[in-house]
Amino acid sequence: MALDFEHILAEALRKAGWRVPRSRRLADTEPDLIAVAKDRRYAIELKAASEGRRDRLIPLLSQAILQAQTIARRSPVPVVPVAVVAAQRVPAVVAEQIKEFGQRHAPDTGVGVIDAEGLRLFAGQGLEVLNSKPVRRLKSPAAAPKRLPHLFSDLNQWMLKVLLGQRLSESLVSVPRGNFRNATQLAEAAGVSLMSAFRFVSQLAIEGFLDEDAGFLHVVRVDELLERWVSANRQPAQDIAARWIVKRELRQLYADIAKRGRVAKAQPRCCIGLFAAADALGFGFVRGVPPHLYLERLDEAMLRRLGLMMAGSHDRADVSVRIPVNREAIFRAAVMRDGLPLSDVLQVWLDVSAHPARGREQAAEIRRQALAPLFVK
Numbered sequence: 001m002a003l004d005f006e007h008i009l010a011e012a013l014r015k016a017g018w019r020v021p022r023s024r025r026l027a028d029t030e031p032d033l034i035a036v037a038k039d040r041r042y043a044i045e046l047k048a049a050s051e052g053r054r055d056r057l058i059p060l061l062s063q064a065i066l067q068a069q070t071i072a073r074r075s076p077v078p079v080v081p082v083a084v085v086a087a088q089r090v091p092a093v094v095a096e097q098i099k100e101f102g103q104r105h106a107p108d109t110g111v112g113v114i115d116a117e118g119l120r121l122f123a124g125q126g127l128e129v130l131n132s133k134p135v136r137r138l139k140s141p142a143a144a145p146k147r148l149p150h151l152f153s154d155l156n157q158w159m160l161k162v163l164l165g166q167r168l169s170e171s172l173v174s175v176p177r178g179n180f181r182n183a184t185q186l187a188e189a190a191g192v193s194l195m196s197a198f199r200f201v202s203q204l205a206i207e208g209f210l211d212e213d214a215g216f217l218h219v220v221r222v223d224e225l226l227e228r229w230v231s232a233n234r235q236p237a238q239d240i241a242a243r244w245i246v247k248r249e250l251r252q253l254y255a256d257i258a259k260r261g262r263v264a265k266a267q268p269r270c271c272i273g274l275f276a277a278a279d280a281l282g283f284g285f286v287r288g289v290p291p292h293l294y295l296e297r298l299d300e301a302m303l304r305r306l307g308l309m310m311a312g313s314h315d316r317a318d319v320s321v322r323i324p325v326n327r328e329a330i331f332r333a334a335v336m337r338d339g340l341p342l343s344d345v346l347q348v349w350l351d352v353s354a355h356p357a358r359g360r361e362q363a364a365e366i367r368r369q370a371l372a373p374l375f376v377k
Helices: 005-015 054-074 092-105 154-165 183-190 194-206 222-232 250-261 274-281 300-305 327-332 345-353 359-369
Strands: 033-037 040-048 080-087 110-115 120-123 238-244 270-273 292-295 308-310 319-323 335-337 340-342
Touching: 005 033, 005 040, 005 080, 005 110, 040 054, 054 080, 054 092, 054 110, 054 222, 092 110, 092 120, 092 222, 154 183, 154 194, 154 222, 154 327, 154 345, 183 194, 222 345, 250 270, 250 340, 270 274, 270 327, 270 345, 274 292, 274 335, 274 340, 274 345, 274 359, 300 308, 345 359
Parallel strands: 040 080, 080 110, 270 340, 292 319
Antiparallel strands: 033 040, 110 120, 238 308, 238 319, 270 292, 335 340
């Protein structure tokens, strides 16, 4: 190891008041570290990676879990198996993913993640007392890293849909089709500036989300990328409650929206979103949630043309009108079903993931049925 993570971990254990007998590993049947806390004895297997990436640390954690469990089974005295992974710097979101993986697949084994900057994240078997947040102090203002542009800005989300959408059906996401070899081709296809595309592609490459050996812009580590995308979209949405001016059926609203969509360059742009869009795309099963209408900007005249008016504070919403922050990503990728504009399947998955009304279940169903091609290597 470039860094002595055994020493770092041992010091963390001692600071917590645990005894760490000094020992030298002589065989694979002995752990990297032994720690004693009260009446419990822990056999710790530690693995280190050169990078704090999920795809680097998960395999090492799996190996450490198996080795720690084997040592515990063969031990002449009762010991608690513990698997720990380490890297120079492990992002907090990755550390949480590592912890969740360990708890899900090895609930009887303690798991931990540490880095050289002070991160200590442990779970199970009484290890949580070791947890601490990293302390990252820069020596001087000159040492501050150059801030990268936001990976999930509006246009970046649109370009991400363009790249990922190549693996999805045209009926689920509306994007230009083709294998784009570089930022220039992506900019031309996506209708964005070359500088926007260049910054986006550069950031994907820097963060390890592009396959450098592919002959085109091929996104990898999709699972981690989507999790980060969901987190970035968790800011409170601007939903406005609307009600019918005169009681009508939902299909009449859809017919009016489709009729309006046939008018060339109709403004403001709109589309059906969230659970109503999931239902129209063929993946819906959540009922009882008012349909969402994405509207580019609040336009009361348009609402009236659709038979809607803004609801009072005590009125029940018949329709939720959502004014999006990422307008280009939503409206450019929208698909048409019988003339009705719908949010694309990626947007629906993002939106329902954080929704309190069975959103996780709906997101899981969309991921299973529609997004599976994204995870084929």
